[in-house]
Amino acid sequence: MSNTIASTSMKDFLESLTHPQEVKKLSVPQLEELATVIREKLIEVVSQNGGHLAPNLGVTELTLALFSKLSLPTDEIIWDVGHQAYVHKLLTGRYDRFHLIRKYQGLSGFPNRRESEYDSFGTAHASTSIAAAMGKAVARDLKGYRNNIVAVIGDGALTGGLAHEGLNNAGLMKTKLLVVLNDNSMSIAPNVGAFHHYLDRLRVDPMYKSSKNMVKEAVHAIPAVGGVLEEFLDKMKTGIKAMAVPGLLFEELGFKYLGPVDGHSMESLLEELDYALAVEDQPVLLHVKTTKGKGYAPAEKDKPKFHGLGAFDKTTGKPKPSSGPPAWQNVFGKALVDLAKKDSKVIGITAAMPGGTGVSMLHDELPDQYFDVGIAEQYAVCFAGGLATSGMHPVAAIYSTFLQRAYDQVIHDVAIQNLPVVFAMDRAGIVGDDGPTHQGLYDISYLRAVPNMVVMAPADGNELRHMLHTAVYHDGPSAIRYPRGPSCGETFDAEFETLEIGKGVEVRAGEDMVFLGYGHMVEHCLAAAEILEKAGINAAVVNPRFAKPLDIELILSYARRGMPMVTVEEHALMGGFGSAVCEMLADEQFHGTPVLRIGVPDELVEHGAQKIWREHYGLDAAGIARRSEEWKRNLSDKAGNGRDRPKKAPSTARKRVLEHSNAATRN
Ligand SMILES: Cc1ncc(C[n+]2csc(CCOP(=O)(O)OP(=O)(O)O)c2C)c(N)n1
Structure with a gap:
């Protein structure tokens, strides 16, 4: 086999690349040409599918240089967050399927061990790479191997505490490990914090x-x-x-510091990697300076927008037009600003997601009441706890999936002290294209179990405003969940209202069955009730508003009337809203009330459009109507065609219905 690749065009090379080690044979000019070809491919596909464009354009040369010096899969690369691993995917046998990235049944937008042997560690939440790489390095040493382990971490991800725990542990180990710091001065928004300023002073x-x-x-x-x-x-x-x-801080921590090197100069990258990979008995930190969005003018100009975005016109860089109600985060952001204008004690906190959460609106209008703490959810929650003890009204706006990282802070630093901190959880539900790592499907379960916590979800944007107001002035911790995408309803009350904690509302009367639709599921339940009406089933619809405390009296009023219940939630069934209802019915000895729980079963929800997955789990109007009608029919058949009217103390016949309903619930 030849050691060089002669006069093939780099487009042909990329299309026919079967083994990543072929990249090692390319000359510097060929690698540079390949970088251009790859950028064109990235822009073409991401403009159609949406995705993380700017981070990938920024690491094109860096990825090629790593592939040129490493022997994958024996050597391993761990991409922190992993949103910048598209180039890695193109070079590791996935070119043919790349046009399906983030699409239903297509490639994942993140490294995924189920997808490829070259994806050595699954990532998508930030700051994990150094710890995972250390695990691999220690395992390698124990087995007596000498392969290279490389963690590539951005300056944004380096603001996360877990990354510092990684540096702290790695620095003491006299082992072979390469940490590549991809420093583009940006998180999603411009990076923040003292560490960022330190890095900024280390210039190329x-x-x-x-x-x-x-x-x-x-x-x-x-x-x-x-x-x-x-x-x-x-x-x-x-x-x-x-x-x-430069880099003394890293040297003092036990790393050999190399750089800063220009991350778009192939020659410099290759040269520095030679030094870095030759170090055998000490971890190395190679500091690489890159430009986010490199090579595509609209992305270089507006880096936050092109960090991750939906489909856009690649000639102009403009997003494809959308219409309808404002996105949930915009309703939230506006409500936060309105509250903060009335009360200077209202403080908005984001963990590096100002745009995605809508808290950026507060930054624009009242910067003194706004804090971006970096990718530091644990810090954000503990910081909010501190603010609350000093009389402020902190609102920590953190996506459902990222609040998972701060669970101990939620319990230890907020709930145990019963502090009035509001958790505004966007992206709660099925998130779509980002897949399992980003699904907001567990927050009801993990928060419902925490004493003092009030757990709620608005049915529409107007109710979100009232909930935020209620939460801000509630004397204890509370959490509000709302999903990704356009909100429901476009009319808003002029004044904020204080909702009664633990009180739901009936939004449609009916007598044959009742839908308890949690949060944005109310809208779908109302539409499902209309469908059922045509089939002769008259369903009531309740907006419970609170998963904790539940409106026990309201729910029992239907149980007393013997009405079968259907709970609907965009959340894992285990421990979710439906579980709360079943637990309450059991505690209240209403064993005969049939309950169907519609939600997400105990499985991972892969990437793909929200609409596809909502249909899949019967979480749209048609699905809710279909599943509840079938269930109701079976229920009536089993009960001998009679109207099913369970009483508080079930008879033997009722017990049979109960058995059936439990089985139906399990299905
Ligand atoms: C724990 C966690 N919080 C927030 C995010 C959302 N997020 C994804 S990428 C990113 C910025 C990462 O910045 P950096 O590491 O510098 O990479 P760059 O995109 O600049 O290349 C953020 C905040 C996340 N993935 N994980």
Whole structure:
């Protein structure tokens, strides 16, 4: 086999690439040409499918340089967050399916061990790469191998506490590990924090680099002398180094620091990687400076927008037009601003997601009441706890999936002290294209179990405003969940209302059965009730508003009338809203009330459009109507065609109905 690739066009090379080690044979000009071909492919596919464009355009040369020096899959790369692994996917046998990235049954938008042997660790939540790489490095050492383990982490992901725990542990281990810091000065929004400022001072400047070497040599040359003078000179050495040696912080932590290197110069990257990979007995941090969105003018200009976006026109960079009600995060952001304008104690907190959560609106209008703490959900929650003890009204706006990371803070730093912190959880429900790592399907379960916590979900945008107002002035912790996408309803009350905690409302009267639709499912339940009306079933619809405390009296009023209940939630069935209803009925000894729970069973929900998955789980109007009609029919058949009117103490016949309903619930 030849060691070089002769005059093939790099487009042909990429299309026919079967083994990533072929990349090792490319010359520098060929790698540069391949970078251009890859960028074109990224822009073409992401403009159609949506996805993380700017992060991938920024790491194109870096990925190629790593592939040129490493031997995958023996050597392993762990991409932090993993949203920048599209180039990696193109080079590891997935070119043919790349046009289906993030689509239903297509490629995942993140590294996924189920998808490829080259995806050595599943990622999508930030700051995990160093810890995972250390696990692999230690396992390698114990087995007596010498393969390379590389973690690639962005400066944004480096703001997460887990990354610092990784540096803390890795620095002490005298083992072979390469951490590549992909520093583009951006998280999704411009990066924040003291660490970011430190990195920003380490510039790619040849003068700076040579002065670094000069300082190192000069400090080395200071003669060793005894006693007090020696101690003084030692301190001076450290002082001089700290002033002039880039990366001293990492060196002090036990890493060999290399760089900063221009992440778009193939030659420099290859050269620095040679040094970095030759170090055998110490972890290395290679600092690479990149430009997010490199090579595509609209993305270089508006980096936050092109971090991750839906389909767009690739010539203009403009998003495909959409219509309908405002997105949930915009309703929330506006409500937060309105509340904060009335009350300077209202504080908005985001963990590096100002745009996605809508908290950026607060930044624009009342910057003093706004805090972006970086990718630091644990800090955000504990910080909110501190604010609350000092009389402020903190609102921590954190996606459902990312609040998982701060579960201990929710319990220990907020709930146990019964502090008035509001958790505004966007993306609660099926998120669609980002897949299992991002699904907001567990928050009702994990929050419902926490004492003092009030758990609620609005049926529409107007109710979200009232819930936020209610939560802000509630004397204890509370959580509000709402999904990704357009909100429901476009009319808003002029004034905020305080809702009664634990009280739901009937939004449609009926007598044959009752839908308890949690949050945005109310809209679908109302539409399902209309469908059932045509089939001769008159269903009531309740907006329970609260999963905790439940409106026990309201729900029991239907049980007393013997009405079968259908709970509907865009959430895991285990421990969710339907579970809360069943637990309550059991506790209240209403064993004869048949309950059908519609929600997400105990399985991972893969990537693909929200609409596809909602249909799949019967969470749209048609599905809710179909499933409940079938269930109701079976129920009536089993009960001997009579109207099913269970009483508080079930008879033997009722017990049979109960058995059936339990079985139906399990299905
Ligand atoms: C725990 C967690 N919080 C928030 C996010 C959302 N998120 C995805 S990428 C990203 C920014 C990452 O910045 P950086 O690591 O610098 O990578 P870049 O996109 O700039 O290349 C954020 C905040 C996440 N994935 N995980």
